[in-house]
Amino acid sequence: MTRHSDTTSYKDIKQTVLERIRSGEWRPDSLLPNEQELAIAFSCTRTTVNRALRELADEGFLERRRKAGTRVLSAPQRQARFTIPLVRDEVEAMGGTYRYALVSSEACTAPDWLSARLALRAGQDVMHVRCMHYSGNTPFQYEDRWIVIESVPQVSQADFTGTGPNEWLVETIPFTNVELTFLASRADASLAGFLDVPEGEPIFTTERITWLQGQPVTLAKLYFAAGYRMTTQI
Amino acid sequence: MTRHSDTTSYKDIKQTVLERIRSGEWRPDSLLPNEQELAIAFSCTRTTVNRALRELADEGFLERRRKAGTRVLSAPQRQARFTIPLVRDEVEAMGGTYRYALVSSEACTAPDWLSARLALRAGQDVMHVRCMHYSGNTPFQYEDRWIVIESVPQVSQADFTGTGPNEWLVETIPFTNVELTFLASRADASLAGFLDVPEGEPIFTTERITWLQGQPVTLAKLYFAAGYRMTTQI
DNA sequence: CAGTGGTCTAGACCACATG
DNA sequence: ATGTGGTCTAGACCACTGT
Numbered sequence: 001m002t003r004h005s006d007t008t009s010y011k012d013i014k015q016t017v018l019e020r021i022r023s024g025e026w027r028p029d030s031l032l033p034n035e036q037e038l039a040i041a042f043s044c045t046r047t048t049v050n051r052a053l054r055e056l057a058d059e060g061f062l063e064r065r066r067k068a069g070t071r072v073l074s075a076p077q078r079q080a081r082f083t084i085p086l087v088r089d090e091v092e093a094m095g096g097t098y099r100y101a102l103v104s105s106e107a108c109t110a111p112d113w114l115s116a117r118l119a120l121r122a123g124q125d126v127m128h129v130r131c132m133h134y135s136g137n138t139p140f141q142y143e144d145r146w147i148v149i150e151s152v153p154q155v156s157q158a159d160f161t162g163t164g165p166n167e168w169l170v171e172t173i174p175f176t177n178v179e180l181t182f183l184a185s186r187a188d189a190s191l192a193g194f195l196d197v198p199e200g201e202p203i204f205t206t207e208r209i210t211w212l213q214g215q216p217v218t219l220a221k222l223y224f225a226a227g228y229r230m231t232t233q234i
Numbered sequence: 235m236t237r238h239s240d241t242t243s244y245k246d247i248k249q250t251v252l253e254r255i256r257s258g259e260w261r262p263d264s265l266l267p268n269e270q271e272l273a274i275a276f277s278c279t280r281t282t283v284n285r286a287l288r289e290l291a292d293e294g295f296l297e298r299r300r301k302a303g304t305r306v307l308s309a310p311q312r313q314a315r316f317t318i319p320l321v322r323d324e325v326e327a328m329g330g331t332y333r334y335a336l337v338s339s340e341a342c343t344a345p346d347w348l349s350a351r352l353a354l355r356a357g358q359d360v361m362h363v364r365c366m367h368y369s370g371n372t373p374f375q376y377e378d379r380w381i382v383i384e385s386v387p388q389v390s391q392a393d394f395t396g397t398g399p400n401e402w403l404v405e406t407i408p409f410t411n412v413e414l415t416f417l418a419s420r421a422d423a424s425l426a427g428f429l430d431v432p433e434g435e436p437i438f439t440t441e442r443i444t445w446l447q448g449q450p451v452t453l454a455k456l457y458f459a460a461g462y463r464m465t466t467q468i
Numbered sequence: 469c470a471g472t473g474g475t476c477t478a479g480a481c482c483a484c485a486t487g
Numbered sequence: 488a489t490g491t492g493g494t495c496t497a498g499a500c501c502a503c504t505g506t
Contacts, residue, residue, distance in 0.1 A: 178468040184418035184436040202418040202436030234412040
């Protein structure tokens, strides 16, 4: 495609393979010809076939094992893959004007449930930050965040009045591991007030736990406005 | 690593690059040396460097543009990536015994909201299937599904008494495009009964729309039992 | 127009899992 | 033991895009 039309690119091969799966020519669980044979069939090198099949395996269509060969996966284990945007970007992408407001920020000893959740030592200190994100004047997200001070000592001097803790952390900590959880929670009186919904309203919630090289850094609970939907194309 | 220890593999390079980002040696927004220079530095070919950097870009750490070069992304656009399991697998992975029960199955004309959502022609026929998935005797998920008959004519003869429509569709339709949505919904009286929760309970919900080569096939609304959490490591 | 990444070739050796 | 995928090399041409 991108090259002269007489060559077969790895993209062409991916396309063709997907079509043969779609059409039923290569049924689920069936074995594909090996790379050598496909290379001959497609008039290209094994390297090119390899890249095409490797990517299709990464994308969840094929399973490859040395000696065993390449199979079409029976239950297409499609992988949802979506980027986690910064709140600001999300609001602006919807055409809103992003506004941030700090609710509270205080250092304290980690409560028991948090120590357990993050595997902290007893009595470790954390910074507890609560804040709101708005789209224009409409509540968009309430953020309830705990930051482990020992893991990010600079947080003691941080000022979250004008900038949210997430943007601050992103700039301060270059690289992290994340556990992401989605759930539906119920708006209690406090949350209902912040998000301007009736008490008891179902609230789409995500929880993110972040580690820096094995050390727990932060737990963030993000409560979205009523009716929020998180969508992705696969 | 996998080869003789005197060679540099693309995995070694990925590792090294990530470490340099972590350590701050290569700051966000900064430009990496070009592939040729890195190849010399790592004592390998440009091909190998290329694969390492290409994968890191796929994973959201780098941005690459011809002529412009390779940059460290400032806001790590980390991508959550999780597989969508079949209900049966999910229940069994939790150590439960999967049980299925059909609630209702009937052909009808698509209601207006569904026609709009799936871009159907007015008056197109659909199969409406409702069913329950249990873990042992505990409700696990309530499924409310609509299948476009014109897209899957065989559905008229399908029997969903013993097998759920999802497993049937997976076997019948080899390959699809999917739009996936997560949200929090509220248990109405009917749903509360099926899931054995109080009315008004927040319910984690996913909606899946599936197309086969541009044609809408099915819309499934999946309501999970109270307290359900969907988790993924990034 | 010139520099950077994108891709392909031809060949090689190796790791691994199955029979 | 052997067949399969996994990876690397050395070199080439090309596509894109910023200057």
